[in-house]
Amino acid sequence: MKRKLFAILLCIVILAAVVPGVLAASDLPRVVDDAALMSQSQRSALEEKAAQLRNEYEMDVVILTVDSLNGKRPQDYADDYYDENGYGCGDEYSGLLFLLAMEERDWYISTCGNAIYALTDYGIQQVGEAALPYLSSGEYYEAFTVFLDALPAYFTAYQNGAPLDGYADTSGDYYHGDQEDVVYYEEEVTPSLLLALMTGVIVAGIVVLIMRLCMNTKRLQSGASDYLKAGSFRIGRQQDLFLYSNVSKTRRPKGTDNGGGGGSSVHTSSSGRSHGGGGGKF
Amino acid sequence: MALEEQSRVLEYKCPCCNARLYFGGNTQKLTCEYCDNTFDLETVRAFNESANQQSVEEVSWDAPSAQEWAEEEQQSMRAFQCPACGGEIVTEETTAATFCPYCDNPTIMPSRLSGSVKPDAVLPFQTSKEDAKEAFLRLCKGKPLLPKFFTQEQRLEKITGMYVPFWLYDCDADFDGSYQATRIHRWSDSEYDYTKTDHFLLRRGAKAAFNGIPMDGSSKMDDAFMESIEPFDYSQLADFDTAYLTGYLADKYDVPSEQGEGRIRQRVNEALEDALQGSLLGYDTVVPTSRQLQVRHSKAKYVLMPVWMLNTNYRGKVYTFAMNGQTGRMTGTLPICPKRTAAWFAGICAGVTALSMLLQWLIL
Numbered sequence: 290m291k292r293k294l295f296a297i298l299l300c301i302v303i304l305a306a307v308v309p310g311v312l313a314a315s316d317l318p319r320v321v322d323d324a325a326l327m328s329q330s331q332r333s334a335l336e337e338k339a340a341q342l343r344n345e346y347e348m349d350v351v352i353l354t355v356d357s358l359n360g361k362r363p364q365d366y367a368d369d370y371y372d373e374n375g376y377g378c379g380d381e382y383s384g385l386l387f388l389l390a391m392e393e394r395d396w397y398i399s400t401c402g403n404a405i406y407a408l409t410d411y412g413i414q415q416v417g418e419a420a421l422p423y424l425s426s427g428e429y430y431e432a433f434t435v436f437l438d439a440l441p442a443y444f445t446a447y448q449n450g451a452p453l454d455g456y457a458d459t460s461g462d463y464y465h466g467d468q469e470d471v472v473y474y475e476e477e478v479t480p481s482l483l484l485a486l487m488t489g490v491i492v493a494g495i496v497v498l499i500m501r502l503c504m505n506t507k508r509l510q511s512g513a514s515d516y517l518k519a520g521s522f523r524i525g526r527q528q529d530l531f532l533y534s535n536v537s538k539t540r541r542p543k544g545t546d547n548g549g550g551g552g553s554s555v556h557t558s559s560s561g562r563s564h565g566g567g568g569g570k571f
Numbered sequence: 572m573a574l575e576e577q578s579r580v581l582e583y584k585c586p587c588c589n590a591r592l593y594f595g596g597n598t599q600k601l602t603c604e605y606c607d608n609t610f611d612l613e614t615v616r617a618f619n620e621s622a623n624q625q626s627v628e629e630v631s632w633d634a635p636s637a638q639e640w641a642e643e644e645q646q647s648m649r650a651f652q653c654p655a656c657g658g659e660i661v662t663e664e665t666t667a668a669t670f671c672p673y674c675d676n677p678t679i680m681p682s683r684l685s686g687s688v689k690p691d692a693v694l695p696f697q698t699s700k701e702d703a704k705e706a707f708l709r710l711c712k713g714k715p716l717l718p719k720f721f722t723q724e725q726r727l728e729k730i731t732g733m734y735v736p737f738w739l740y741d742c743d744a745d746f747d748g749s750y751q752a753t754r755i756h757r758w759s760d761s762e763y764d765y766t767k768t769d770h771f772l773l774r775r776g777a778k779a780a781f782n783g784i785p786m787d788g789s790s791k792m793d794d795a796f797m798e799s800i801e802p803f804d805y806s807q808l809a810d811f812d813t814a815y816l817t818g819y820l821a822d823k824y825d826v827p828s829e830q831g832e833g834r835i836r837q838r839v840n841e842a843l844e845d846a847l848q849g850s851l852l853g854y855d856t857v858v859p860t861s862r863q864l865q866v867r868h869s870k871a872k873y874v875l876m877p878v879w880m881l882n883t884n885y886r887g888k889v890y891t892f893a894m895n896g897q898t899g900r901m902t903g904t905l906p907i908c909p910k911r912t913a914a915w916f917a918g919i920c921a922g923v924t925a926l927s928m929l930l931q932w933l934i935l
Binding site: 479480481482484485486488489490492493494496497500501503504505506507508509510511512513514515516517518521522523524525526527528529530531532533534535536537538539540541 | 710714715716717747752759761762763764765766767768769770771772773774775776777778779780781782783784793794795796798799801802835838839841842843845846847850893901902903904905906907912915916917918919920921922923924925927928931932935
């Protein structure tokens with residue numbers, strides 16, 4: 290009896306611990322079409338794509354369309370919507386939100402967690418502007434499809450430890466979010482046991498080899514300099530003849546820093562989380 | 572008869588009590604174990620000159636026993652009679668000084684050390700048996716891979732003082748070498764990295780004279796052993812006298828001087844190339860293309876060098892060590908304990924790994 294009760298209690302505890310997380314993460318709608326720009330089937334197609342990205346890259350991708358920002362800046366609106374609705378994968382709340390405001394004709398992408406590094410200022414401009422022509426012509430479903438399809442390249446590069454980065458051109462419409470700081474992706478360097486072990490094996494190998502060599506002192510002499518008659522060594526001929534010379538040239542590799550730009554501009558949202566982002570007009 | 576003359580043995584008797592005498596490495600004198608007298612070489616030689624006349628008479632009648640050996644054996648084996656106990660001493664053909672197997676009396680075979688095989692010089696022992704023992708214990712010290720109980724368990728089976736026949740080669744050498752050398756310059760502008768390689772042909776000629784490059788003339792001795800205990804200080808070389816040999820083993824050479832010349836050439840070549848290294852500086856790569864060595868006026872001197880040979884038994888295996896009887900330099904191959912090797916390897920590996928992890932933590 291007691292055991293049964295205990296088992297049931299345990300089940301409840303486990304469920305209570307696991308279920309809310311699962312529900313909260315997967316139940317939220319990823320396509321919030323408050324401006325009613327798309328049909329139901331289009332919305333669910335985009336939902337599916339977003340779910341795929343979430344599963345594959347652990348990045349929450351949210352599309353939000355609104356009629357009006359009600360006086361808020363696009364950055365604040367996007368950041369707050371993302372934070373307040375509990376989007377994001379993992380402890381870092383990794384993910385991004387594409388905000389489209391019809392009245393202000395603003396588009397804005399807010400990034401959070403790992404997505405800050407996956408989509409740098411440059412990346413945000415690239416994926417945003419890929420969708421721009423469609424946005425301008427009112428083909429919203431196509432615009433979001435292009436946007437979602439552009440993401441995997443950036444996520445993959447990030448996962449491989451080399452996020453796509455470049456110069457974000459802010460001379461036009463595009464602007465990046467508030468810049469409290471600029472962060473660059475740094476490969477997470479944890480003390481490598483393998484490296485340490487390899488050093489250990491090599492050093493120990495050399496030391497033990499030398500110790501072993503010391504055990505055998507019976508070996509042939511090399512040379513006979515001990516028996517060279519003092520002062521008898523004379524260099525008779527010393528001729529250094531220049532023969533020819535050749536020059537080879539190789540093109541210099543382009544430096545990794547392409548003058549200005551690069552990195553992700555980050556700021557702190559009203560919830561206290563760090564966000565990156567950028568946007569423009571359509 | 573020639574055979575009788577060849578079978579003659581020599582021993583040095585104490586002028587005081589007629590017991591056998593030994594040459595002491597530490598004292599550089601002949602010592603009598605019985606009456607504790609020490610004698611100069613000159614004194615003993617003068618004293619023994621007359622006494623030896625008699626001993627020749629004594630042994631001559633017994634000499635024909637050697638003829639009982641088969642022809643073949645006679646070539647390599649020789650029988651002598653011990654002047655002290657009358658026992659028959661059978662030796663190899665190269666043995667010039669030995670001990671009687673019955674009474675341990677030191678015996679010298681002058682026929683193996685005279686005429687064409689008379690050594691030009693001898694380097695007398697400067698160290699004693701005790702020095703050799705100490706040197707061996709010193710060699711075992713500070714050797715972390717030595718089996719733990721090697722020093723306690725090993726039994727020094729035999730410590731033998733031995734005059735080893737050596738050839739000392741004097742020669743003049745002419746060396747001619749060609750080398751291909753390069754010098755590399757690198758620079759770059761905004762577009763390209765440039766590498767300019769200058770090629771040179773270097774020719775070097777050098778002359779040098781060498782004095783007394785040693786090479787052992789005994790096929791019984793390991794050449795690596797005899798080279799490893801080099802060098803000997805030739806300033807202590809003495810005119811050959813059989814008196815130095817009493818109390819030690821001695822061999823006559825069985826490797827003619829010409830046979831060692833190949834090895835001498837090799838060493839001269841190495842020495843000259845080393846010496847020329849200094850003149851090949853200032854280049855980034857130097858590759859020898861041709862080398863010619865001419866060794867001229869090669870002369871070999873026949874000398875006897877003092878060597879202590881130690882045999883030690885550890886768990887049924889015999890380990891041999893050699894010590895330079897003049898300088899006390901000892902060499903040999905000590906046994907390696909696989910367990911200790913593994914322990915040291917594991918220990919160092921663990922230590923360095925831990926240190927490396929710590930460093931990584933601190934830096935990152």
